[in-house]
Amino acid sequence: MRFESPDGKMLNEDDPAFGSSWIGEESCCYKTLLPGERFLGLGEKTGALDKRGKAYTNWNFDYFAYPVDGDPLYVSIPFYMGVHDQGAYGIYFDNTYKTVFNFGASQRRFSSFGSEGPNMDYYFIHDSDIRGIIRGYSWLTGRTPLPPKWCLGYQQCRYSYYPDSEVLNIARTFREKKIPADVIYLDIHYMDAYKVFTFHPERFPDPGAMVRELKAMDFETVVIVDPGVKVEPGYPVYEEGVDRDAFAKYPDGTYYEGEVWPGWCHFPDFTRKDVREWWGECYEAYLRHGIEGFWNDMNEPATWGNKIPDLVEFDFEGQRATHRKAHNVYGMQMARSTFEGVRKRLSNKRPFVLSRAGFAGIQRYAAIWTGDNVASDEHMLAGIRMINSMGLSGIPYAGYDVGGFAGEASRELYARWIALGAFSPFYRGHSMINSRDAEPWTFGEEVEEIARNYLNLRYMLLPYIYSVFYEAVVDGMPVQRSLAIDYPRDERIYLDPYQNQYLFGPAFLVAPIKSKDEIAEVFLPPGKWYGFFRDEEWKGNQEILLKAAMEELPVFVKAGSIIPMQSKVQSTREKPEPVLYLHVYEGPEPGRFEYYEDDGNSYEYEKGVFYKRTIRFEPESKAIVLDKVEGSYAPFFDHIRIYLHGFDKNLQITVNGEHCKVERTSHRFVRPISAFDPWTPVGDMSKVIEDLPYVEIKDSRNEINLNWSN
């Protein structure tokens, strides 16, 4: 096989001798390793952004406190991209068996992908840029549905909060301390003897009442649901499963048993449609209490010993397959059953599903988090690269346990991590049993203020974040974007520490920094940039050093960006001021943003009930144009306030030809941090942006033309 671009450039070709070949049953395809070729993607994988020189295995694996170069982990995405001077391409290896990708590990002749199974089916995807390849891959394997807005807020988890009074206390503390949040989790201790679809009778005697109380505080509840069903005669889920013959079996027809939290368990065969439907029905046990979010964990599937025998059999949609073929899709089919079952029963509301395991296409059903990470700087940075890689591989909705699951974060580490999380798609704090408390207020008053700042910022950014998610829904573009999407041929983005940088949506450049570092090394890609907190201007195409005290995450805004924001709220349910703040950043290049809004929780948008408009920054004609509104949704905001960053302070403005009064304000995105600890110097990130010009206009569905002159 040889693939050329339409203009005759060689993109990819088989090794002339080996091509696709077999060793016994094992298939493998060998591709000539090209000079300078780099490898991106492969989903949730550790290691560098460029995976050249490394090999990876896809076999969903429960890896507690994995090392930062650990492999395999929980998710298998047999998709990668190659980039070289001649072009770029993507390869999706359509194979659910254990697969191995070798990008020049232990040899320098080929890149290869091979499988324990005999088939060699792969899709070759080409486009002129990385975006196009991601679009192609996500078109093939599916795109994420629009999540309910509440799950874009902050989510607080713990292994485990119980009893109910503790859960309520945590939620109340968020409200009392004015730290915004939307979700609280129930981990395995909410169940009766870890039996799924039950509640512990003493810890949670009246779950409905607790969920109602939480809702009254604007909190949603998410419960963990693992696949293992305890073998216990009399336990309804077990009995029903047996009646339906729903569990995976040995070839002699007896049910496979593996040990997990509840003890010996059977495992529903989610590769069978009727089993998925039955499991979907089981969620009634939670839905009747008002629970609308579900966390599918241990769905690799994991068992103590991590070695389900290969001979265990699954239906595999009527094709009958052994564990070798079904293992990697098990978790995705479980998430699918959860999503589809809940969606059907939630009458027009969007469910939220979080999954630990997944396969290519998981984005259609669930968000992914990176499992049992560790409280360390290396893990914080590795997590970012994993979310970046997932974004390159069709999974836009992903995150890590902020603060680290295993081990205990220092105050500096927690402060850095909670700040980063505000600029990640899935924002959840979680930590392990028998470790210190890890809520935002448990690291001292200074860190509490830092956390509050970033959490407030997250909520102020929701109009932007929600619009960026919409782009993922229609186009497959990730929310957290590796620099390899826009600058794949710039060598600098692959260097440490720059390889950890990313764009959060189209506007923000985020440069992660280790907990103890106070000087950040940042690579600014070509173009003009602004420091987000102080509005200082930077020339791009350079590497810079920057002071960044504990409370400051280095965040930059690309010139020409348009960032919609709202006033501070404590949850996604709380109504902000009815004014949409549009922050526009002056620059030599035009910019555009697709603003999207809807009711945030129903499927009415599929019938056109949304409010969408393109907003354009046009430096040539000195105009900011809000295109005519599409869709029939009446927007929440009735006014639009446009902040003009980097513009001449004495500018004159007309709106649709009429003179418009320019106001000026001192502006800050975050509150100043007070030094509670006399030994910690306080930085100046919360310095005021002086004399920031703005205009406020009434919203209208027609095109709005703003023109400026100096």
Ligand code: GLC
């Ligand atoms: C697994 C999950 C972790 C969870 C724990 C108990 O280790 O990865 O997030 O808290 O199980 O359910």
